[in-house]
Amino acid sequence: MRSREVTSLVLILLVTGLAIWINLAPNETVLGRDVRFRLGLDLQGGVQVLLRTSEADTPREDLETARGVIERRVNALGVGETVVQLAGNDRIIVELPGVDNPDEAVDSLRGTGRLEFVDSQGQYIPEGTLIRTSSSPDPSLSETTTITDVTQLGPIFQSITDGADLDTNAVQPAFSQTGVAGNRPAVAFAFRGASATSLASFTAQNVGQPMCIVLDNRVVSCPQINAALTDGTGVIEVSSEGERDTILNQLKYGALPVPLVIETSRSVTATLGQESVEASVVAGIVGLTVVALFMILFYRLPGLLATIALIVYALISFAIYRFIPITLTLPGIAGFILSIGLAVDANVLIFARLREEYRRGRNIRNALERGFEESWPAIRDSSVSTLITSSVLFMFGSSFGVSIIQGFALTLGLGIIVSLFTAVVVTRTFLRMAIPLFSDRQTWLFGVDRHSSSSTATVQ
Amino acid sequence: MLEQLVRRRYWWFTLSILIIIPGFYFLLLHPLVTTGQFGVGLRASIDFSGGALWEVRFNDKAPGSISSAQVAQAFSSAGFENPIVQMSQADLNGTPQAEALVRTRALNPATPLQERQGVEAALTAQIGPMAIVRLESVGPTVSRESTINAVVAVIGASTAILLYLWWAFRKAPHPFRYGMCAILAMLHDVLVVLGIAAILSAFNPGFEVDALFLTALLTTLSFSVHDTIVVFDRIRENLIERRPGELFDDIVNHSLVQTLPRSINTQLTTLFTLTALLLFGGETLRNFVMILLIGLLSGTFSSIFNAAQLLVVWEHQEWRGWFGRGRSKPDEPTAAATQ
Numbered sequence: 001m002r003s004r005e006v007t008s009l010v011l012i013l014l015v016t017g018l019a020i021w022i023n024l025a026p027n028e029t030v031l032g033r034d035v036r037f038r039l040g041l042d043l044q045g046g047v048q049v050l051l052r053t054s055e056a057d058t059p060r061e062d063l064e065t066a067r068g069v070i071e072r073r074v075n076a077l078g079v080g081e082t083v084v085q086l087a088g089n090d091r092i093i094v095e096l097p098g099v100d101n102p103d104e105a106v107d108s109l110r111g112t113g114r115l116e117f118v119d120s121q122g123q124y125i126p127e128g129t130l131i132r133t134s135s136s137p138d139p140s141l142s143e144t145t146t147i148t149d150v151t152q153l154g155p156i157f158q159s160i161t162d163g164a165d166l167d168t169n170a171v172q173p174a175f176s177q178t179g180v181a182g183n184r185p186a187v188a189f190a191f192r193g194a195s196a197t198s199l200a201s202f203t204a205q206n207v208g209q210p211m212c213i214v215l216d217n218r219v220v221s222c223p224q225i226n227a228a229l230t231d232g233t234g235v236i237e238v239s240s241e242g243e244r245d246t247i248l249n250q251l252k253y254g255a256l257p258v259p260l261v262i263e264t265s266r267s268v269t270a271t272l273g274q275e276s277v278e279a280s281v282v283a284g285i286v287g288l289t290v291v292a293l294f295m296i297l298f299y300r301l302p303g304l305l306a307t308i309a310l311i312v313y314a315l316i317s318f319a320i321y322r323f324i325p326i327t328l329t330l331p332g333i334a335g336f337i338l339s340i341g342l343a344v345d346a347n348v349l350i351f352a353r354l355r356e357e358y359r360r361g362r363n364i365r366n367a368l369e370r371g372f373e374e375s376w377p378a379i380r381d382s383s384v385s386t387l388i389t390s391s392v393l394f395m396f397g398s399s400f401g402v403s404i405i406q407g408f409a410l411t412l413g414l415g416i417i418v419s420l421f422t423a424v425v426v427t428r429t430f431l432r433m434a435i436p437l438f439s440d441r442q443t444w445l446f447g448v449d450r451h452s453s454s455s456t457a458t459v460q
Numbered sequence: 461m462l463e464q465l466v467r468r469r470y471w472w473f474t475l476s477i478l479i480i481i482p483g484f485y486f487l488l489l490h491p492l493v494t495t496g497q498f499g500v501g502l503r504a505s506i507d508f509s510g511g512a513l514w515e516v517r518f519n520d521k522a523p524g525s526i527s528s529a530q531v532a533q534a535f536s537s538a539g540f541e542n543p544i545v546q547m548s549q550a551d552l553n554g555t556p557q558a559e560a561l562v563r564t565r566a567l568n569p570a571t572p573l574q575e576r577q578g579v580e581a582a583l584t585a586q587i588g589p590m591a592i593v594r595l596e597s598v599g600p601t602v603s604r605e606s607t608i609n610a611v612v613a614v615i616g617a618s619t620a621i622l623l624y625l626w627w628a629f630r631k632a633p634h635p636f637r638y639g640m641c642a643i644l645a646m647l648h649d650v651l652v653v654l655g656i657a658a659i660l661s662a663f664n665p666g667f668e669v670d671a672l673f674l675t676a677l678l679t680t681l682s683f684s685v686h687d688t689i690v691v692f693d694r695i696r697e698n699l700i701e702r703r704p705g706e707l708f709d710d711i712v713n714h715s716l717v718q719t720l721p722r723s724i725n726t727q728l729t730t731l732f733t734l735t736a737l738l739l740f741g742g743e744t745l746r747n748f749v750m751i752l753l754i755g756l757l758s759g760t761f762s763s764i765f766n767a768a769q770l771l772v773v774w775e776h777q778e779w780r781g782w783f784g785r786g787r788s789k790p791d792e793p794t795a796a797a798t799q
Contacts (some may be wrong), residue, residue: 052569052599052601054569054570106572261570262597263569264597265567265572265595266595266596267595268594269592269594272515272593276742276744280737283737283739283740286739287733287734294729330742330745331748334745334748338679338733338734340729340733341732341734342730345729345730348722348726349722352722377693377697378689381689381693382686382687382689384628385686386682386686389617392613392617393613393675393678395616396612396613396674400602400605401602401603401605401606401671402610402671404671404672405675
């Protein structure tokens with residue numbers, strides 16, 4: 001064994017050992033890093049939405065503020081691995097993995113969270129009524145089917161406070177002691193600045209009259225003013241704790257500076273994701289086994305060594321997916337399974353060449369070296385062309401609508417790079433080390449019959 | 461038979477054209493014949509045309525006990541007119557369940573939750589308990605962007621590959637030819653795949669051209685070029701070791717024969733992994749894997765029977781004889797002359 005092989009072998013063992021360590025790490029943590037497989041939304045269930053501002057030409061700062069507000073609301077949901085990011089000039093991407101009722105979660109996120117007190121002109125407006133207020137005279141009508149025009153909603157009520165003056169620190173969960181129905185869940189809040197002053201003067205002048213609390217143009221309640229609210233504080237009574245949490249979440253992190261609509265959404269339940277994971281694991285194992293059997297039956301000893309290299313390939317790939325980490329999606333897994341075929345291709349090229357050289361009368365060692373040398377340009381060129389395609393696919397996948405493609409491009413591209421190492425370095429080292437053990441008489445190990453060379457020659 | 465790979469090149473070209481023609485009809489002429497308007501005979505998925513896709517499972521309902529008309533009726537009553545419904549089934553712990561794939565307009569951006577709840581209520585009231593296991597809604601601006609990006613991606617990938625091939629074969633005589641011939645063989649595969657997709661669009665209501673289809677198409681391109689490179693690489697190598705008096709045609713044929721075991725074996729291993737995916741990989745990937753399989757088969761065919769033969773045609777500049785029969789030069793024993 002020459003020193004070159006020893007160096008390669010040490011390198012291979014080191015890399016494989018590292019891969020096994022990452023794959024089998026206790027508690028799935030390596031150097032304080034979480035190395036669990038990250039599953040995409042299509043595999044673990046969840047929702048991905050593209051929120052868009054409904055007003056054209058939204059200033060960049062407003063969009064940034066909106067992103068911040070949404071992000072804090074998302075964090076309050078307590079779901080792991082969420083994504084909130086700006087895309088383009090008027091969009092925010094939100095990803096919530098593993099949420100039970102994803103659409104409701106998203107709906108609560110995009111609520112504007114504009115809390116107002118309005119002068120109801122002495123009326124007690126029923127809870128849930130959509131009204132027009134002076135600071136928001138044109139509410140979205142799409143939630144009702146009977147009304148088609150904002151003017152049908154009735155008069156514009158005068159807003160006493162401005163949602164921007166809400167003191168978010170004062171927004172707290174509370175229990176109302178004074179509610180008509182006894183103890184009810186409630187949210188405490190406080191206004192500052194000009195809104196607090198106008199609230200104080202309005203309540204001082206209208207004791208005994210009703211005043212309505214309105215959230216996003218919907219009446220929450222119309223309590224009677226018992227005394228002047230000098231400090232700008234108050235409570236919103238709600239009927240359930242779930243509703244309280246929604247309102248709390250919308251108020252606590254401030255109002256959205258712009259209303260948002262859901263441009264595009266994808267949601268998958270966890271059960272469907274689980275089925276996809278199981279299906280692709282079965283497909284991967286079956287595919288790998290069939291390829292291994294084929295390689296061993298057709299190429300004998302080199303095929304066996306190539307199969308070991310293929311296992312090393314799978315170990316390294318998994319370790320990379322875990323460590324970087326790379327989020328696995330269904331197309332991503334398909335990319336990996338496809339790359340098994342590619343990883344084998346380099347070996348097929350080398351072995352086919354080896355047999356050819358051997359038939360020409362070279363000894364095994366010589367044929368092997370020639371095989372590696374001569375097949376390298378083809379392996380290099382074909383790998384580069386596949387790498388080009390996967391980079392193009394990756395760039396194409398960066399547009400939101402087709403982001404599903406990125407996973408495929410990533411695992412395919414990585415597969416090419418890793419397979420260059422396993423199919424060339426690993427297989428070559430194994431073969432070089434194994435060859436001195438066999439003489440030219442045991443050629444069945446290589447699946448080559450030198451005596452048939454005359455018949456192949458006549459074909460030409 | 462193997463020595464005929466280059467000599468019978470016009471047979472192979474004819475075969476390729478025969479494969480492409482039906483698909484070509486369905487791709488470009490079929491829309492004209494059936495609707496009287498120019499169009500592309502590919503059914504675009506919501507990724508590219510916008511809309512919503514619902515996957516609904518009906519608990520405790522056996523497959524076949526619900527008709528697609530019932531499901532369509534429920535969707536219409538919830539405000540989704542003209543839904544396209546396709547019934548299928550899902551296995552839940554061994555018991556088959558009725559499942560519906562429904563394509564509708566996109567959800568209203570302002571009230572998606574209310575619309576979803578409306579559909580849930582209508583389905584539950586008219587059919588029975590159910591669950592929406594998947595719901596994708598793509599708005600018009602997003603789908604328009606995806607379409608533009610798809611076109612850019614295909615053109616970008618082809619150009620990048622051509623430039624690389626040109627560079628990789630810079631030491632061979634006429635490097636540009638290699639790049640162009642590989643691209644022509646690749647174009648063959650694109651036409652085959654698009655043609656099959658057009659035929660499927662016309663006859664299989666469940667088939668749609670989506671982001672995954674595009675991925676399969678681009679992967680086909682890359683694998684086709686991959687195969688062609690291996691053959692061209694051999695030609696380049698054999699040309700360097702060319703013996704005096706050896707004909708270009710013979711070198712090309714010889715190179716094809718030499719690379720044949722590799723072409724077939726690689727095709728087989730990829731075939732194995734893809735078949736495993738097709739059989740066990742689940743419903744979601746089925747169309748994707750099928751297109752990939754067709755593309756890979758076409759890619760192998762074109763690299764064995766078309767790409768290198770095109771090099772030979774170019775070498776002899778045979779197109780000069782295509783329109784004026786019998787003008788091939790006597791000092792060039794072309795295949796056309798020997799046939």
